[in-house]
Amino acid sequence: MKLLLINPNFEGVVLIPSLGLGFLGTYIREHSDCQVEIVEPILQGLSEAQVLDKAIASDVVGLVCYTESRFQCFDFANKLKRINPDCKVIVGGPHVNTLDEQILHYYPFIDAVARREGEEILLEIVKGRPFEQILGITWRNKEEIIRNPERPMIQDINSLHYDYSMVFSQVGKWKDFEIPQELQKLNALPIISSRGCPFQCAFCAAHKQWGGIYRGLSPEELVTRLEQLVSKYSIGYFRFYDALFIGNEKRILRLCDLMEKSGLDVHFRIDIRVGTSRNALERLRKVGCDVVGFGVESGSNKILKGINKGITREKVEETINVCKELGYWMIGFFMISLPDETMEDVRKTFELFRFFDRLNVQFFKIHPNTPFYNELKQRGEIGDEIWFNPNYGFRTEYGHEFYYCKEIFPSASFYFDEANLLIEYSTHKYRIANPCAVIESSGLGKGIFTISLSAAIITLLKWEGSRKLYRKFKKTFVYRLFKQLYRCL
Numbered sequence: 001m002k003l004l005l006i007n008p009n010f011e012g013v014v015l016i017p018s019l020g021l022g023f024l025g026t027y028i029r030e031h032s033d034c035q036v037e038i039v040e041p042i043l044q045g046l047s048e049a050q051v052l053d054k055a056i057a058s059d060v061v062g063l064v065c066y067t068e069s070r071f072q073c074f075d076f077a078n079k080l081k082r083i084n085p086d087c088k089v090i091v092g093g094p095h096v097n098t099l100d101e102q103i104l105h106y107y108p109f110i111d112a113v114a115r116r117e118g119e120e121i122l123l124e125i126v127k128g129r130p131f132e133q134i135l136g137i138t139w140r141n142k143e144e145i146i147r148n149p150e151r152p153m154i155q156d157i158n159s160l161h162y163d164y165s166m167v168f169s170q171v172g173k174w175k176d177f178e179i180p181q182e183l184q185k186l187n188a189l190p191i192i193s194s195r196g197c198p199f200q201c202a203f204c205a206a207h208k209q210w211g212g213i214y215r216g217l218s219p220e221e222l223v224t225r226l227e228q229l230v231s232k233y234s235i236g237y238f239r240f241y242d243a244l245f246i247g248n249e250k251r252i253l254r255l256c257d258l259m260e261k262s263g264l265d266v267h268f269r270i271d272i273r274v275g276t277s278r279n280a281l282e283r284l285r286k287v288g289c290d291v292v293g294f295g296v297e298s299g300s301n302k303i304l305k306g307i308n309k310g311i312t313r314e315k316v317e318e319t320i321n322v323c324k325e326l327g328y329w330m331i332g333f334f335m336i337s338l339p340d341e342t343m344e345d346v347r348k349t350f351e352l353f354r355f356f357d358r359l360n361v362q363f364f365k366i367h368p369n370t371p372f373y374n375e376l377k378q379r380g381e382i383g384d385e386i387w388f389n390p391n392y393g394f395r396t397e398y399g400h401e402f403y404y405c406k407e408i409f410p411s412a413s414f415y416f417d418e419a420n421l422l423i424e425y426s427t428h429k430y431r432i433a434n435p436c437a438v439i440e441s442s443g444l445g446k447g448i449f450t451i452s453l454s455a456a457i458i459t460l461l462k463w464e465g466s467r468k469l470y471r472k473f474k475k476t477f478v479y480r481l482f483k484q485l486y487r488c489l
Helices: 019-031 048-055 070-083 100-106 119-126 219-233 249-262 278-286 301-306 313-325 343-355 371-378 384-388 416-433 435-442 444-460 464-474 477-488
Strands: 002-006 035-039 060-064 088-092 112-114 137-141 144-147 188-191 237-240 267-272 289-297 329-336 358-363 394-396 399-401
Touching: 002 019, 002 048, 019 035, 019 060, 019 119, 035 048, 048 070, 060 070, 060 119, 070 088, 070 399, 088 119, 100 112, 100 137, 100 144, 100 384, 112 119, 188 219, 219 249, 249 278, 278 289, 278 313, 289 313, 313 329, 313 343, 329 343, 329 416, 343 416, 358 416, 416 435, 416 444, 435 444, 444 464, 464 477
Parallel strands: 002 035, 002 060, 060 088, 088 112, 188 237, 237 267, 267 289, 289 329, 329 358
Antiparallel strands: 112 137, 137 144, 394 399
């Protein structure tokens, strides 16, 4: 039995490997004699044809499907089924959980959709268990589409491992470019220590995807794994990609105790929630946590309430002050064009930028299985068919995306170009106003180049005529090539 696990993304930008595939592949290896290979085409420099060659001899192929890369995923599945019709094609990932039946209706070459967690599902498939007996899948029986009952979530995630040796060619040189240069010099790995999030932000599907349950590795198990990775790969820096690293403060304080006792000498980055206690942040700082990112989204209390963020601007400022006092490098995550947002709300968001060492400002995107998406459906502004029609949405370097803009949604406050202009202008203005932070994260040469480039772009964005020329330039091959070269600096 041969299993191939693929992130079927062949163009655009992929910053890290799909960590979920690593957990799947490791689980199957640990519990069966199945041959397993994980493929990340962009990170490995593989073309679609080369990946199809790998899939010719596979018995089961698992594809991870993200909203942005969904059309690449389905197109690849179609080509795969043509050259290997006996292969079982299984699709999973964050995009498919509530679109499972529609996916099988639109794409007859897909055999089954794995909902939520895939480890136990995939093991039963490779061991030959009939589809009708596998909980948590939606599958095709001739012309009939059958949705099996939900599978209980795995309670003890200490039983789930990530064998980095399966993907080390893809992650061995991985770097986190949002952190200070000194940390970027260390050998680094992306890592996950928990699953789930109990909060219900209107723009996020994590709560529903994981059943509203938060599960974390035990502190003892996490310290053991960190020690093993440090010993095996000489790792000096970890970035935790947990949706919520501090889901249980007692667990985190115990983790800090164990790290101190072990003498583990590492640096790491986590994403925190606004309102995290000073005690937890202080303890984490002492055991190597140098970088925190937190999703502020908006500086307006009205908007924060509207997206059910569960925080206030006052709490944001309080958390910022605590992190600054403790010496953290802070990364702020923000969104523009949120529901009911006005220019006054945007201005309040911009006011917070100056407190951060690095910004991540995004145009608000629509994803399936989120509270806000369901609200748009109820209002008749959107329907599930949009996910299956490539004429909807916008093509970007990250894939096929749906921005909440007036061109598509009557209830949106901003047009596409208008919101993009706000994001670009504010980001470049921030870089000019914070040269020390830019140089610290980019290095002296690239930092000075970045600041100079931002100054030039700010000048272009001031006048309508030059803005139009700049927007046309951004659609050219030369611009895409320039961006690739800039990333390599």
